Amino acid sequence: AQKVTQAQTEISVVEKEDVTLDCVYETRDTTYYLFWYKQPPSGELVFLIRRNSFDEQNEISGRYSWNFQKSTSSFNFTITASQVVDSAVYFCALSEVRYNQGGKLIFGQGTELSVKP
């Protein structure tokens, strides 16, 4: 069965520190997609990144970077030089690929990041 584990429930850092949020997933599928979403204090979920199982290239977007390693079934998220505005709950999610069916997202438990000034 598919499963996503975010072992870090809460992380607290001081502004400008780097922080890595861990995500480990389980799936028997060879084709799948991984996502990260951000949930700021206002409550909405904001899409950050999508990665398919055939693309292990790391990605960098400004202060954000993602490290995808199929060998360890991990899709970790690093924020460089964290800022107070990064304070949020971050969710990692796994999606089955089922043609012509709704794409079910399997979410991890979420990691609450607190960045203090």
Add this chain to the structure above:
Amino acid sequence: NAGVTQTPKFRVLKTGQSMTLLCAQDMNHEYMYWYRQDPGMGLRLIHYSVGEGTTAKGEVPDGYNVSRLKKQNFLLGLESAAPSQTSVYFCASSRLAGGWDIQYFGAGTRLSVL
């Protein structure tokens, strides 16, 4: 640029009462989803729809019903609310199915059942 809009934002119910949560999207997306978010459990899929007039069960469908009479709207109903349904409910939509497309979420509805 509304995206996905959920109403109401907050609601308090007494056990046994009924209510309907409305989700509306203006992106002409074919696929829509209802999730619930509980502390320490992430989001779990309740029901989803692959098109107008169609619905299907997700991971935790018991106690909920849904309808998709119009492409842009997806309704979630609670016929007889229970305290276990106290949660934050999120609606999402995606253009494509299959699991590879990005799901766009509404701002959520916080429901308390007393």
